[in-house]
Amino acid sequence: MNILTLINKKKYGHELTREEINFIVDGYTTGVIPDYQMAAFLMAVYFQTMSISEISFLTEAMLNSxxxxxxxxISGFKVDKHSSGGVGDKVSLIYAPLVAAFGLKVAKMSGRGLGQTGGTIDKLESIPGFRVEISFAEFVKIINQTNLSIMAQSHNIVPADKKIYALRDATAIVDSLPLVAASVMCKKIATGSDGIVLDVKCGNGAFMKTISEARKLAQIMVELGIKFNKKIDAEITNMSEPxxxxxxxxxEVYEALQTLKGQGPADLTYIVCESAALSLYQxxxxxxxxSAITACQEKLQTDEPLNYFRSFIKAQGGDLTFIDNDLPLKDILKVKNIIExxxxxDGYMAITDTNELxxxxxxxGAGRTTKDEQIDYHAGIYLNKKTGEKVAIGDVVMTLYTNRYVTEPIYEWVEQTFKIxxxxxxxxxxIYEIIQ
Known part of the structure; x- marks a missing residue:
């Protein structure tokens, strides 16, 4: 087989066989196929898509890499959760200790930021000392001690996806439905959990822009999960604003801590409880x-979820000062420039472009434009006003935190994201729909 032949085959919309997909995945993983040829193949997939059979073959190939x-x-019911990506999505940081407080075991492998969406691993690495690169033996040990662990992809598990994941981010093809489905499910299956919850986001701030796209992605992933004998549910959630x-x-870690203390924003708390309830029901x-949702709401009013989060952070080397000292946000971030x-x-806040936010x-500085770029963990945005909230002239509607030099275009970019x-x-x- 020849990679140029296969690029051409997919470029013209022809279906690839299991052997051909195995050849491509194995070749790229071992370095025989270079980045530029793999990027050309992925771009062909982006424009021509893949059949269900091809997506299944791609998932298997990456799983077996x-x-x-x-x-x-690990005794007990093991659970995992994945989000397809959204702006301001810190649900996993709260979901994990919440279900752990009910006795479930969270064995979660997470990724870094893609495009305009942040990654759970990047968020956890903003906690000084926190280790995301841990061995499987330590992963198991921490779960047995604290009921949860979240780790980055190791070099030994789905290495093909790790390489493809970074290449997708650097070539603007993160929203390809077959690539999203295969990437998510190969990791979820390889991690070995009994139950999986998928949060498939749709709207302006997500990779899937419409409910029909999100539903199609959710159905494909549920079908893949069933094929590999997993209990799996998918929820289609709204990402029209952060x-x-x-x-x-x-x-975002700061806001997750506020939510674990029972003081989080209503929309975030609602999604967290729905996601956790699906795992409890599984x-x-x-x-x-x-009844599971009600139990989750009540549990967040206790200290238990925060205590599980604290134990997990400590077990993976994180500095608990960030958690134990109830510092204001400006003292946590300590950036050079704060822009109000x-x-x-006068009027009402209306966020019009979540993707642009x-x-x-x-x-x-909070995300990457190339796969090797370093991010600034303290950069970010605080929404003082959200859609529907009353605004008076002169009110601060948004606060920007950055260590970068502030230039005039920043204000132009901000003005594209909201209206009064x-x-x-x-x-x-x-939540639009739940697929069980």
């Missing part, structure tokens, strides 16, 4: 989803 974890040394009030890394701890964006008229955070309107915007649904 490395180790598959055996979690039998989740919560923060966008960045350390700033584990058979509650007879129905409604003020309303120029995510890109603005990247420009402030005279009529209060209609409240939108947060």
């Amino acid at each position: 490395g180790e598959i974890y055996d979690l039998s040394a 989740l919560g009030r923060t966008i960045g890394n350390a700033i 584990a058979g701890l509650f007879p129905d989803l409604d 964006i003020k309303a120029k008229q 995510g890109l603005l955070a990247v420009r402030l 309107v005279s009529i209060k915007p209609r409240e939108q649904e947060l």
Whole structure:
């Protein structure tokens, strides 16, 4: 087989066989196929898409490129959760200690930021000393001690996806449906959990822009999960505006801590409880989803989830000062430049471009524009006003945190993300659908 032939085959929309996909994945993983040829193949996939069979073959090929974890040394029901990516999405940071407080075991492998969306690993690395690169043996040990662990992809597990994941980010093809589905599911299956919850986001701030796109992605991933004998549910959630009030890394950990203390924003708390309830229901701890949701809401009003989060951070080397000292946000971030964006008229806040808000955070230093770029953990955005909230002229609607030199275009970029309107915007649904 020849990579040029296969690039051409996919470029013209022809279906690839299992053997051909194995050849491409193995060749790229071992370095025989270089970045520029793999990028050309991925771009062909982006424009021509893949059949269900091809996506299944791609998932298998990436899964078989490395180790598959055996979690039998961990007693109890093992769970995992994945988000397809959204601006301000820090749900996993709260979901994990919340379900751990009910006795479930969270064995989660997470990724870094893609495009305009942040990554759970980047957020955790904003905690001084926190280690995301740990061995499988330590991963198991920490879960047995604290009921949860979140680690970065190791070099031994789905190495093909690790390389492709970084290349997708650097070539603007992060929103390809077949590549998203295969990437998510190869990691979820390789990690070895019993139950999986998928948060498939749609809207302006997500990779999937419409409910129909999100539904198609969710159905593909659920089908893949069933094929590999997993209990799996998917929820389609609204990402037409950022989740919560923060966008960045350390700033999102700060908001996650507030939520674990029972003081989080309503939209974030709602999504967290729905996601956690699905895992609790999968584990058979509650007879129905409604009772599981109520239990989650009540649990967040106790100290238990925060204590599990604290134990997990300590076990992976994190400095607990960030958690134990109730510092104001400006003292946590300590950036050179804090920019307050003020309303120029009375009315109601309307966030109009969540995608651009995510890109603005990247420009402030909170994300990457190349796969090797270093991020600034303290850069980010705080939304003083969210859609539907009343605004008076002169009110601060948004605060930007950055260590970069501030130039005039920053204000132009900000103005693309919101409007002050005279009529209060209609409240939108947060969860459109659950696929079980």
